[in-house]
Amino acid sequence: xxxxxxxxxxxxxxxxxxxxxxxxxxxxxxxxxxxxxxxxxxxxxxxxxxxxxxxxxxxxxxxxxxxxxxxxxxxxxxxxxxxxxxxxxxxxxxxxxxxxxxxxxxxxxxxxxxxxxxxxxxxxxxxxxxxxxxxxxxxxxxxxxxxxxxxxxxxxxxxxxxxxxxxxxxxxxxxxxxxxxxxxxxx
Amino acid sequence: xxxxxxxxxxxxxxxxxxxxxxxxxxxxxxxxxxxxxxxxxxxxxxxxxxxxxxxxxxxxxxxxxxxxxxxxxxxxxxxxxxxxxxxxxxxxxxxxxxxxxxxxxxxxxxxxxxxxxxxxxxxxxxxxxxxxxxxxxxxxxxxxxxxxxxxxxxxxxxxxxxxxxxxxxxxxxxxxxxxxxxxxxxxxxxxxxxxxxxxxxxxxxxxxxxxxxxxxxxxxxxxxxxxxxxxxxxxxxxxxxxxxxxxxxxxxxxxxxxxxxxxxxxx
Numbered sequence: 001x002x003x004x005x006x007x008x009x010x011x012x013x014x015x016x017x018x019x020x021x022x023x024x025x026x027x028x029x030x031x032x033x034x035x036x037x038x039x040x041x042x043x044x045x046x047x048x049x050x051x052x053x054x055x056x057x058x059x060x061x062x063x064x065x066x067x068x069x070x071x072x073x074x075x076x077x078x079x080x081x082x083x084x085x086x087x088x089x090x091x092x093x094x095x096x097x098x099x100x101x102x103x104x105x106x107x108x109x110x111x112x113x114x115x116x117x118x119x120x121x122x123x124x125x126x127x128x129x130x131x132x133x134x135x136x137x138x139x140x141x142x143x144x145x146x147x148x149x150x151x152x153x154x155x156x157x158x159x160x161x162x163x164x165x166x167x168x169x170x171x172x173x174x175x176x177x178x179x180x181x182x183x184x185x186x187x
Numbered sequence: 188x189x190x191x192x193x194x195x196x197x198x199x200x201x202x203x204x205x206x207x208x209x210x211x212x213x214x215x216x217x218x219x220x221x222x223x224x225x226x227x228x229x230x231x232x233x234x235x236x237x238x239x240x241x242x243x244x245x246x247x248x249x250x251x252x253x254x255x256x257x258x259x260x261x262x263x264x265x266x267x268x269x270x271x272x273x274x275x276x277x278x279x280x281x282x283x284x285x286x287x288x289x290x291x292x293x294x295x296x297x298x299x300x301x302x303x304x305x306x307x308x309x310x311x312x313x314x315x316x317x318x319x320x321x322x323x324x325x326x327x328x329x330x331x332x333x334x335x336x337x338x339x340x341x342x343x344x345x346x347x348x349x350x351x352x353x354x355x356x357x358x359x360x361x362x363x364x365x366x367x368x369x370x371x372x373x374x375x376x377x378x379x380x381x382x383x384x385x386x387x388x389x390x391x392x393x394x395x396x397x398x399x400x401x402x403x404x405x406x407x408x409x410x411x412x413x414x415x416x417x418x419x420x421x422x423x424x425x426x427x428x429x430x431x432x433x434x435x436x437x438x439x440x441x442x443x444x445x446x447x448x449x450x451x452x453x454x
Contacts, residue, residue, distance in 0.1 A: 019340055020344040021341070075338055075339050104326075104327055120313075122313070122317065162333065163334070164330050173326060178318075178323045178326070
């Protein structure tokens with residue numbers, strides 16, 4: 001085995017690793033590939049170049065390199081999603097409105113307790129809803145509020161951001177975008 | 188209940204929308220009770236129901252006509268009770284809250300009305316926050332997700348197993364094979380059936396006897412005193428097998444007379 005001595009080889013090593021990882025690779029992960037002979041800044045630069053190589057204007061590539069919360073990953077370009085979906089006709093069941101609203105509250109108001117969620121939704125939180133989100137690894141308990149009963153504080157996970165293709169919560173639309181005094185008639 | 192009675196009971200002229208006296212009934216104000224049953228299931232709680240009413244009636248959320256909203260809300264809650272829907276306590280709590288707000292609005296107002304004095308302020312704040320969450324939830328729901336719309340690339344490569352399989356020497360293999368044989372022998376021992384008593388072996392025994400004795404009477408072939416039944420059966424099977432293969436001849440002069448065995452002689 002010979003250590004890479006030029007940029008092309010380094011990019012090829014990164015490419016092969018990212019393509020076979022099946023999950024995002026963090027900068028720390030990728031530094032290991034070069035056994036301590038790589039600067040973080042250089043790595044970032046190489047990744048930017050690799051990203052540009054794959055995101056050709058002419059759409060000649062079918063996968064693209066994207067950055068999400070826990071690192072970098074290759075994923076199919078969106079225009080192929082509907083075709084790929086046909087491989088597994090059993091789609092993931094839709095989450096109920098209760099689940100999605102609870103998730104939205106945790107995403108935008110975190111860290112929150114069950115009480116906070118109940119206050120906003122005006123109904124009791126079904127423990128099943130929390131469990132579903134925890135099993136998906138989209139939320140977890142980040143602490144307890146120091147009040148009687150010490151209720152758990154929930155927050156969204158990095159895995160949640162990964163699954164939604166986001167680098168950080170800041171990439172969600174601002175909450176105020178959803179607040180509207182004029183409620184439109186749905187016709 | 189219809190819209191006429193709704194308004195008759197709550198001072199029709201006092202109902203204002205955006206400060207304007209309500210001169211005619213808004214379109215689509217009344218939801219037929221049959222349709223209601225369909226809607227009930229879909230509400231996520233009292234706030235959701237209130238928002239639905241506000242939206243349906245095109246009311247200004249910042250200037251909610253409490254009488255109208257309360258009446259409509261109560262009509263729904265009554266309907267829920269009527270069809271014996273397990274009514275969440277939250278719906279009843281909201282009823283009480285709406286009535287309280289309505290009552291406070293009927294009280295003489297101070298000369299200057301500030302925003303904070305409006306009894307509806309807290310309700311409006313909650314409704315607006317919930318509305319925003321609802322929209323945010325819809326947005327999250329519609330976003331592409333891994334496994335649904337996002338497909339992560341995962342080319343295959345031969346993973347180098349981190350846990351190395353234990354090494355096996357030829358000696359280990361031999362040892363294992365000996366054990367298998369040993370166990371197989373034990374098993375054989377336990378399976379004492381007539382087949383295992385080796386029909387072939389008994390065939391040889393009979394042939395050997397026929398070499399020394401030219402003619403054997405059938406019954407002499409069987410030692411019924413010292414041989415067990417399985418052995419006798421195998422002996423008999425061996426006899427049949429020999430006959431089948433044409434190695435012996437079985438003869439009998441007439442019915443019920445003694446049967447004789449003799450080795451076949453090549454013609």
